[in-house]
């Protein structure tokens with residue numbers, strides 16, 4: 001019988017080929033080798049996030065003081081362990097361990113794509129200090145966001161159980177289903193792999209003396225990205241999006257697969 005690891009591996013290869021067939025801005029595809037690394041990295045990140053969420057769904061019931069049900073659940077006063085409880089730091093450590101090396105590879109992939117696309121070999125790799133620092137910064141942000149969302153989801157699940165008058169077993173089953181959500185893993189992987197790749201590409205642009213960047217979006221881009229297409233701004237400026245956010249580079253929103261072209265005058 002196939003092991004879980006072998007099955008996950010097979011699923012990952014399948015996901016990588018599906019991801020490769022999706023709508024990516026052409027600049028991602030122009031260098032086939034790094035494009036392959038990008039989709040493989042995204043698939044790996046998806047598996048890692050999904051596996052983390054499976055684990056969290058099994059741990060989550062321990063983060064609720066079930067003896068205190070039912071009572072109104074508020075942000076910091078419900079039966080779910082407080083934001084300051086050490087278990088959340090532990091969760092952050094677990095998620096960091098699950099994704100850091102993958103995100104590091106994706107950042108390096110973006111930088112290596114730059115070398116290939118612009119024909120300037122710099123010797124970027126996962127050992128480069130700028131790559132390591134960028135990956136660690138991104139992962140810290142990602143992990144803190146995911147953990148905050150997980151806590152909110154746990155609280156919301158408990159609220160739903162209280163509102164529905166569920167018994168303990170049903171409430172625990174609901175909680176596990178809410179947390180073990182493969183769509184969330186997919187969304188995390190999708191957005192974060194574009195962010196990591198673009199961070200690497202930006203690093204490449206900076207060290208090779210690029211002066212400006214042009215938004216490179218898909219023809220059928222969404223309302224947020226559409227107006228950005230073709231916009232050129234200085235390399236360290238931010239793109240002002242119609243939703244009020246500003247970004248240094250894509251992704252502009254979850255599932256965004258726009259790219260950037262760097263310009264050297």
Ligand SMILES: [Zn+2]
Pocket residue numbers: 217221222225250252253256257258
């Ligand atoms: Zn976009």
